[in-house]
Amino acid sequence: MDAQLDQHGRLRHLLTTEGLDGRLIAEILDTAETFLPVTDQAVKKVPLLRGRTVVNLFFEASTRTRTTFELAAKRLSADVLNLQVSTSSTSKGETLLDTLETLQAMQVDMFVVRHQASGAAHFFARHAAPGVAVLNAGDGRHAHPTQALLDVFTIRRHRPDFSALRVAIVGDILHSRVARSEIHALHALGVPEIRVVGPRTLLPAAVDTLGVHVFHDLERGLDGVDVIIMLRLQRERMEGALLPGAEEYFLNYGLTERALRYARGDALIMHPGPINRGVEIDSGVAYHPRSVILQQITHGIAVRMAVMAMILGSHSRAPEGAHALP
Amino acid sequence: MDAQLDQHGRLRHLLTTEGLDGRLIAEILDTAETFLPVTDQAVKKVPLLRGRTVVNLFFEASTRTRTTFELAAKRLSADVLNLQVSTSSTSKGETLLDTLETLQAMQVDMFVVRHQASGAAHFFARHAAPGVAVLNAGDGRHAHPTQALLDVFTIRRHRPDFSALRVAIVGDILHSRVARSEIHALHALGVPEIRVVGPRTLLPAAVDTLGVHVFHDLERGLDGVDVIIMLRLQRERMEGALLPGAEEYFLNYGLTERALRYARGDALIMHPGPINRGVEIDSGVAYHPRSVILQQITHGIAVRMAVMAMILGSHSRAPEGAHALP
């Protein structure tokens, strides 16, 4: 059985976009559409998850991502716990399990997990009690499914027909869980041409197995595309041996007005944020008229509300069997 | 008058289990029983403390304990403030009073106080305004009453008759506020035989005044008991002169399958958590079929809800006299 679906094919956890079929993704996006007006009105609150407890369990700090999950949960009227856990204080394996078991014993309904180790969210999902859900908010280099879903949601609002779309993902593909999750989601929705653009040192060895077209030249990579997704360059990479420096990177792969001209005249500009101005994107381009970067943030809350509501709305916590002991 | 009871003998603060009579403890446990189903259902929320403000005032960090109080308060619909105060930035005495006075001026209804100094919660209670309640969430080596109450709650659910019970508390009795509070609660409920088991260096000098049987040998200490309460060994102790090392401690006092055989065949295994696997308890024993360690966590929220509701439900904040100045 699929790790994130129940026996009826409904979402039970959200761990990855890999293996999610287009119909289920479309259902998530349709549900997110219904939440978009909620966040627009003065009373941004629906009682769907009243009395439910959502834990943001972040082993890796990210104020921005944590905040969007927190707002999504609060606008669904859930109670939210924010737990920032330093992994230095925990050893692996068993104590990760202890953390899970302990919070489950507190009757938590949903874990939003971010961890620097690939597979951490799967680990949680595998050991979660019936009725307890796990949302992957980023695990190592592996997956960041809500980011990918908000990206395709944003694309769909502007380009509803995926069947003739050309999308370029630009930057550090090698370390990017965002890129990986986006590629799976775009494939599932039938996007015929997905390109990855970046220096050889920042592309995975087996990049062609992802079903994408590989470009090392930005201008060629952007040529004629409908959507440009810029990735964030982690500062650590620039200090390592993989890259010559921020300036040279910007010269070759930074999105500028000039580079933009190679794409279609109405191409969307996207970025998961936070942006490094002058590194992967020019300051002027970030808030370009065709930039939908801020919309991505707004949509991110609607998409997260949709996922939470779909999972916790259809499944309720199993009756506690813990007191069965005589 | 008692520091934690009002003139009608009802709970006004919860500072210690010392001096609480069995009838009042039973009333708390009975109330906690009524909250247990609340945390089991999907909508884990009752409006009892709506509009009340509960402050978690932690001078000593403890994410786990803070979280259980936070969840208890939120599930009673209270507003919760989490304040982590470093004692390095405050001097003692007067400024502790300033902290109390300042938060009281913000119309806080309840303080949940954790402090490394024995007596801190009593200090707060002594200076609290009428109608403002103090819950002791652990003060120095002195008391941790909600932990003791959740422990006896857990025992009662499995062994309702206290009158023929043998309970062994194993480990670092000397530094343990948990042990002290448990001993008082077990006595009050009529447990006829309470044993403490540990090395001489980790037993208080006047241990016999506590009305317990003292054992230095684990197997003899466990012989025929109905309940085993393991204490957490603080890592600091192992680095000090009191103990030879974690491995030797585990050999002598760690709870293993082998040691377990000396207790009754249906003996409950308890631990306040978080557990140190391989130090005071064997990994396999922690989630043993007879372990009720995770239940203790679940019960802890119900017990804390009960205490909060009993105190704030029956007492309302006194009308503010602060504006009496002409």
Add this chain to the structure above:
Amino acid sequence: MDAQLDQHGRLRHLLTTEGLDGRLIAEILDTAETFLPVTDQAVKKVPLLRGRTVVNLFFEASTRTRTTFELAAKRLSADVLNLQVSTSSTSKGETLLDTLETLQAMQVDMFVVRHQASGAAHFFARHAAPGVAVLNAGDGRHAHPTQALLDVFTIRRHRPDFSALRVAIVGDILHSRVARSEIHALHALGVPEIRVVGPRTLLPAAVDTLGVHVFHDLERGLDGVDVIIMLRLQRERMEGALLPGAEEYFLNYGLTERALRYARGDALIMHPGPINRGVEIDSGVAYHPRSVILQQITHGIAVRMAVMAMILGSHSRAPEGAHALP
């Protein structure tokens, strides 16, 4: 147009007391009066801002100030996000704008901003989307308007007639945003005599342009005043070259029983807190029968509720235009 008023002269942001006219200040104080009973009753909650999102965006740590804004927002039923941002991790200008834009994209309704740079709140207000409000919770040496408003609120409750009042502000005027905001508010309400008292090194060069009387001698400065406002002395000043030391400062400018005798017999004693006992105020004087320091805290919540309700009550978020892109 005024930076903090709309075209109808109503509050749109609260950035400074400078330029606020007496009628608007009185309206804020009258509104705060209506909230004072709310915080006194058991259910300290009104649904005015239900479903609104308030962000405490603190670039400068202040648990105390943050807490009062958080309680004010929660008692109005708003959802509250606490974001502590270290300015070391952000560069200035553009990324401050990115922070604003990002949080606005999350459909935040109100920013409570505290920043060490004078003008930060104005910057936010200037770039805020229609319907998004900014409250200044202290910016550099510039302004701290809610502190000034709660001070005049407290004075008015005890001395309703401002037209014959003498007020002395004592201490580090030079670095104090509190003093600046108080002076503007007291002027606007028609206080005829405002004095500032402090050593030459802690008075601004152009102090006389503020329309105040300057005193370097505490006893003369307090002579016959109705209200004494002590300022907090920042520890940093004492380590710098501006001051000889805490003890000598206390000898010359500390408020003691002895110094108090120079003021009127019914003079109010005020302090924005937290107090430095033995530096700017004597321990015994802090909770003197005529001290209204704790009342200031209580009033601070009512005043902040009033400002939030006035701004968000009359203005609703503009319909999102972000999806206008084809």
